[in-house]
Amino acid sequence: MAGKKVIVRTLDIGADKQADYFNLGHEDNPAMGYRAIRICLDRVDIFKAQLRALFRASAFGNIAIMYPMIISVNEVRKIKEIAELVKKELDVQEIPYGQVEQGIMIETPAAVMISDLLAQEVDFFSIGTNDLTQYTLAIDRQNSRLDNIYDSHHPAVLRMIQMTIENGHKHGCWVGICGELGADPTLTQTFLNMGIDELSVSPTFVLPIRKNIREMKANGAPEIL
Numbered sequence: 001m002a003g004k005k006v007i008v009r010t011l012d013i014g015a016d017k018q019a020d021y022f023n024l025g026h027e028d029n030p031a032m033g034y035r036a037i038r039i040c041l042d043r044v045d046i047f048k049a050q051l052r053a054l055f056r057a058s059a060f061g062n063i064a065i066m067y068p069m070i071i072s073v074n075e076v077r078k079i080k081e082i083a084e085l086v087k088k089e090l091d092v093q094e095i096p097y098g099q100v101e102q103g104i105m106i107e108t109p110a111a112v113m114i115s116d117l118l119a120q121e122v123d124f125f126s127i128g129t130n131d132l133t134q135y136t137l138a139i140d141r142q143n144s145r146l147d148n149i150y151d152s153h154h155p156a157v158l159r160m161i162q163m164t165i166e167n168g169h170k171h172g173c174w175v176g177i178c179g180e181l182g183a184d185p186t187l188t189q190t191f192l193n194m195g196i197d198e199l200s201v202s203p204t205f206v207l208p209i210r211k212n213i214r215e216m217k218a219n220g221a222p223e224i225l
Contacts, residue, residue: 005062007126009105010050012036012068031131031140036069041078051086055097064101066126071110076121103173107131112160119171126200127164129179133157152181158190165194176200188212 013035040047054065067079083102090097103124106112108131115125133152134141141150151157161177168175176198181187183205191199192213201209 001061003062005064005101007064007066007103008054009066009068010037011040011046013039031134031142037067037075037079038069040067041075044082047082048086051083052090055083055086055090055100056095058098058100059096061098063098064103064124066103066105066124068105068128069107069131070104070118071108073114073117073121076104076118080121105178106164108135109160112164115164115167116170119168119173122173124173125164125168125175127161127175127177127179129157129161129177129181131179132160133181136160152184153187161191162194165196169195174198183209185209185212189216192216 034042040050051065054063057063065083067076070076080102087097101123103122103126104111104118105126105128106115106118107128111118112132119125129152130141133139133150133154136156137150137154139146139150165175174197175195177191177196178200182199183201185208188199188209199209
């Protein structure tokens with residue numbers, strides 16, 4: 001990537017992302033169940049293998065690690081302890097690694113409400129708007145019968161995004177948006193006004209969103225990464 005930052009999300013299975021070989025078993029409400037970082041902190045051997053690979057790769061490029069489905073400061077501190085243990089093991093083996101930013105996904109109202117505390121523990125936030133909308137509105141985004149009331153533009157969702165950005169910036173975190181809203185051109189100006197630092201979109205949306213931002217910047221909109 002020629003020095004450009006590559007953000008790698010750690011294992012994020014469960015809910016709508018199933019992996020049969022993990023034998024997770026049936027859950028009545030998998031969206032709120034055994035998933036993502038909850039699996040990694042329970043299966044530390046699997047988590048350490050991921051971190052070891054990422055830290056080793058950081059010797060050759062600019063890597064950041066992103067942890068999904070965080071709901072507490074204790075989770076972040078446990079993650080950081082495991083990461084430090086992995087680095088110590090690499091030191092003993094004289095395996096080089098670089099400086100790695102560590103960040104978390106903000107996907108739940110719980111994470112939003114303590115984002116001021118979480119920001120003091122990590123380098124960046126990535127707001128996962130798909131799950132944040134689902135949990136904020138108490139609407140299963142996989143249930144097609146609820147499509148008519150699933151509203152990612154809901155004022156509650158936008159207020160949570162604004163709160164996360166403000167709390168992140170107060171404590172030195174840069175803040176990005178991922179999920180479908182990042183590529184929504186009707187919200188680009190809103191996100192710029194909120195002070196968002198990054199929009200993560202799929203490749204097909206890069207040029208349209210970039211064009212949109214450039215036109216807004218020409219009219220005095222804030223800078224964005």
